[in-house]
Amino acid sequence: MAEYIIALDAMGGDNAPDAIVKGAIAALRKYGDVKILLAGPSQRLKPLIDSAEDVRARMELIEADEVIGMDESPMLAVRKKVNSSMVQAVLAVREHRAGAVVSAGSTGALLACGMLRLGRIPGVERPALASAFPGLKKPWLLIDLGANVDCQPKYLAQFGLMGSVYMHSVMGVADPQVGLANIGVEAEKGNKTVREAYALMTAQKSYRFCGNCEARVAPMGEFDVVVADGFAGNIILKYTEGMAEAMMAMLKESLMSSFATKIGAALSKPAFRAFKRRLDYNAYGGAPLLGVEGAVVKAHGSSGEEAICNAVRQARTMLEGGVVERIREGLAGLESV
């Protein structure tokens, strides 16, 4: 019996619909308690799903003949393209036909869709996008990745709660240590917004606030959750990608500079592969959109079968852990301060 029903935007991402459907089938084979609703053009999807007889009964199609492109204005697209695979998948959650939605389509459109169609959990000021990153000690969650470029202190305090709930319920961290991204550890450091957020976060009792987190310690994994406004968060997200790419290229150049180092590099290949895998933050699944009425996972645009399967698992874990309900409960505690 299917306990967890997940709607999947079958047409979102670079490899849609083939890899998306394959990922869905792989997830269904792994998790017997999952059912998937695939949104997209049924004449195109039907042959793809019919081939998987063993799990066919746990797949359902939602007719959607439009696709939201990566370059469309998110707000406009979400309003106008009601018959798009993304909007239809989200509507399944809104209408309680599914508990969670996964999409590898446009981030902006999924954000807009989550906010407009699902709405905020009562009390949530601003939903936020989060992602787990590899850390030296352990993975850490960065929230917000760019959904809110201008933030008030209260939003940041709520991001701390939502991040803490996610790390606890989905990543299994007992009592997540929450830090506030800042330019120094002292309470009086930073701009006006973070100074006020620091005070709010210190006063609340809904999660474990451990003070300011300097950007130098974030990759060490000393905090489980790092809170930032969407501007700083997006810069950290993209700088991480850029630095990893630049560092790998520089390392390669250095290794190719002499015969001995070339031999050394050849022998070390398994280590470099392991290193690259460890740096790949997509291994932790997609980016959850937290604070809306439903579990929403944004999978990477380049997601293949495995990434989609992971994103479905992640959505399943968000449902199992009751992320939405826990955020609702935690907010009540935050408000009482």
Place this chain on the structure above:
Amino acid sequence: MAEYIIALDAMGGDNAPDAIVKGAIAALRKYGDVKILLAGPSQRLKPLIDSAEDVRARMELIEADEVIGMDESPMLAVRKKVNSSMVQAVLAVREHRAGAVVSAGSTGALLACGMLRLGRIPGVERPALASAFPGLKKPWLLIDLGANVDCQPKYLAQFGLMGSVYMHSVMGVADPQVGLANIGVEAEKGNKTVREAYALMTAQKSYRFCGNCEARVAPMGEFDVVVADGFAGNIILKYTEGMAEAMMAMLKESLMSSFATKIGAALSKPAFRAFKRRLDYNAYGGAPLLGVEGAVVKAHGSSGEEAICNAVRQARTMLEGGVVERIREGLAGLESV
């Protein structure tokens, strides 16, 4: 004949005064047109400088019997400790006994000292701290590193000018490409401040503004100058340190995981050393404080002889390139928009 007179805070930094004096002596041996004024307790410094007979004539002592500690409140320390080595070195510039000042002491104190004692170049809204970083194609300058956590659009537009002048005059870049750190390339991206800064930077003709720079492309070295407010800039600075440290540690762990990769790592050692050197942004010298009436270089607190020698060279190049004069000229162009 000494053309360039540089005041040096002989008591600033972890290795003061020995490494500082040694660095000064090394610089004097390299650059025949430099004279150095060493600020510190003369009875302690005299034996150190007397030993270097060949360049002794181009060293002078400034009596200063106090030291500003790393943990002192910058503003208080700078106001009260007039006889500190840092304040005395800066005063030498203010009184035109020297053109530039180098210190490896407290960053906050040097900022405060530069602003309070030297004052701003007329028209400069906020002096800013900058540093060159390694990039895949070429080094790039990040400005501001944290001197101004709250910025108005006009400050950012001026940082672009100051960064451009520095990269041209000191790093020899013909027509520096200036970018604005932002979360997307489009003009309408980002928070209110950066959107307005984008408009100002596009309108001016004093330097070559090339649009928004996403954090992902910064480490590629596609821009010569990346402008950010001190909050985002400080996060990038410290995240760079943290990520490099975490990545090196992860790579080491991967390399030590099997016998073959250990042998490979041993053979690749020269490449790793070259890679580490390439990542070390201190190789580009200290961090210039731009926008004040004098050339100010903040050397890293852990600077040894070589780093101090490099910082003196950098200060010399700032004087040779007329950085202060060029900022003054460029500002006139900015104002006319």
